[in-house]
Amino acid sequence: MSDQTSNGMHCNEFDLLLSDALDGVLTGAQLDRFQAHTRGCKACGPLFAEVEAGRNWLKGLTEVEPPASLVTNILASTTGVDTQRLRTVERAPQPGITWLERVQASVSGFMEPIWATVRQPRFAMSFGMAFFALSVGLTVAGVKPADLTKISLRPAAIRRTYYSTRAQVVHRYENIRFVYEVESRVREIKRNITPAEPAPAKPKDNKNDTTQQPEQKQERNYSQTDSHLILASAPLGPSVNDLPVVSVTTDRRFV
Amino acid sequence: MEDVQVVAMLVRRCIAGDAAAWEEIVQNYNRRIYNICYRFAGSGDDAEDLTQEVFIKMYRTLSSYDHTKGAFVTWVTTITRNLLVDHFRKGKQDRMTDSIDTAASEHEDAQPLSEQIPDQSAPPDAHIRSREVSETVHSALAKLSPELREAVILRDLQDMDYREIATALRVPEGTVKSRINRGRAELARLLQRTYRQVM
Numbered sequence: 001m002s003d004q005t006s007n008g009m010h011c012n013e014f015d016l017l018l019s020d021a022l023d024g025v026l027t028g029a030q031l032d033r034f035q036a037h038t039r040g041c042k043a044c045g046p047l048f049a050e051v052e053a054g055r056n057w058l059k060g061l062t063e064v065e066p067p068a069s070l071v072t073n074i075l076a077s078t079t080g081v082d083t084q085r086l087r088t089v090e091r092a093p094q095p096g097i098t099w100l101e102r103v104q105a106s107v108s109g110f111m112e113p114i115w116a117t118v119r120q121p122r123f124a125m126s127f128g129m130a131f132f133a134l135s136v137g138l139t140v141a142g143v144k145p146a147d148l149t150k151i152s153l154r155p156a157a158i159r160r161t162y163y164s165t166r167a168q169v170v171h172r173y174e175n176i177r178f179v180y181e182v183e184s185r186v187r188e189i190k191r192n193i194t195p196a197e198p199a200p201a202k203p204k205d206n207k208n209d210t211t212q213q214p215e216q217k218q219e220r221n222y223s224q225t226d227s228h229l230i231l232a233s234a235p236l237g238p239s240v241n242d243l244p245v246v247s248v249t250t251d252r253r254f255v
Numbered sequence: 256m257e258d259v260q261v262v263a264m265l266v267r268r269c270i271a272g273d274a275a276a277w278e279e280i281v282q283n284y285n286r287r288i289y290n291i292c293y294r295f296a297g298s299g300d301d302a303e304d305l306t307q308e309v310f311i312k313m314y315r316t317l318s319s320y321d322h323t324k325g326a327f328v329t330w331v332t333t334i335t336r337n338l339l340v341d342h343f344r345k346g347k348q349d350r351m352t353d354s355i356d357t358a359a360s361e362h363e364d365a366q367p368l369s370e371q372i373p374d375q376s377a378p379p380d381a382h383i384r385s386r387e388v389s390e391t392v393h394s395a396l397a398k399l400s401p402e403l404r405e406a407v408i409l410r411d412l413q414d415m416d417y418r419e420i421a422t423a424l425r426v427p428e429g430t431v432k433s434r435i436n437r438g439r440a441e442l443a444r445l446l447q448r449t450y451r452q453v454m
Binding site for chain 1: 274277278281282285286289290293294299303306307310311314388389392393395396407411412417429432433435436438439440441442443444446447
């Protein structure tokens with residue numbers, strides 16, 4: 001848009017009035033000035049023609065018909081998004097309604113969003129794909145539907161299955177040649193990394209050090225060295241010489 | 256298009272949980288929203304998805320509508336426009352007016368716009384009634400920048416007044432008029448160049 005004044009009208013003013021002129025709302029002197037500027041201005045004249053042509057092209061475009069399923073899809077998707085409000089209304093007790101109808105209404109209120117989601121084609125597609133992947137996975141794993149009926153679900157049976165499976169897995173794992181080799185390598189590396197142990201020190205004459213002595217020597221068995229005289233208790237008699245003397249040698253250890 | 260009181264009552268009923276009221280709103284506005292989406296997005300599939308998204312957004316935010324602040328149709332158009340702009344930004348389709356000879360489709364073998372004109376001799380007024388020309392204009396419209404496109408769609412295809420468009424686009428009325436004029440002129444230039452090349 002040039003910045004000229006032609007026939008008493010500035011090009012900026014022309015730009016502002018252009019829409020009104022095309023809408024037919026310009027009248028009187030303003031319309032005359034506008035038309036005069038359109039005829040006189042080299043920039044605004046062609047612009048007016050282009051804008052008018054563009055509007056005519058656009059007016060020729062007719063409304064397109066929405067797909068027939070659009071309303072249904074919208075209602076399904078919106079009620080699937082949030083039906084809390086609608087469910088609350090449905091759950092309100094109404095006079096003259098039997099308990100069966102009430103149960104049906106509550107069930108339908110609960111099931112409606114789920115059903116609306118299930119009815120979506122993309123859900124059906126996802127479900128189909130998931131089922132297919134599951135069946136392929138089970139087939140590859142060698143699981144047969146007939147095997148499932150033989151499974152016992154008692155706690156004891158489940159526990160037994162768990163332990164036997166675990167034992168099998170551990171057994172298999174430990175018998176894998178690769179694992180065995182890795183473990184032996186690790187042991188070897190550990191052995192190489194660990195510094196050589198210093199030569200054993202000369203044993204000191206330490207009486208308290210009993211580490212090298214046999215266990216038996218740590219014990220002091222007093223019972224084997226001494227014999228003890230035990231006086232049997234007896235009622236006091238007329239003289240000490242009359243008392244019986246009993247010599248007892250015992251292997252019992254007195255602690 | 257709408258009686259303010261009637262629509263306000265419909266919205267109140269819908270907020271209160273009347274499923275029939277919501278269905279009535281969907282029935283009344285789906286065509287309009289679909290057309291805006293179709294003209295803006297350019298494809299029927301995108302328009303269908305976008306229309307559903309608009310109604311989901313409407314359903315969630317219906318309680319925020321205040322009939323004293325503006326007409327319901329303006330509120331609906333604002334939601335539609337915002338969603339379209341978001342969609343446009345996500346799809347990175349935001350481009351300025353392309354050459355008329357660039358292919359409308361992403362496919363390399365697609366015909367350029369100038370080769371889609373079926374009849375070379377008939378004047379534009381005759382073409383305007385044909386379906387092919389409508390598609391050509393539709394393709395040219397898709398080549399306008401988003402700002403110009405949304406303005407001309409709301410004015411020339413949805414017959415909204417400047418004040419409503421200004422509210423929906425959140426720009427002054429003067430800017431709306433300027434965008435509409437530039438959009439129309441740009442569209443005419445694109446189509447005129449097309450005819451000049453094929454003739």
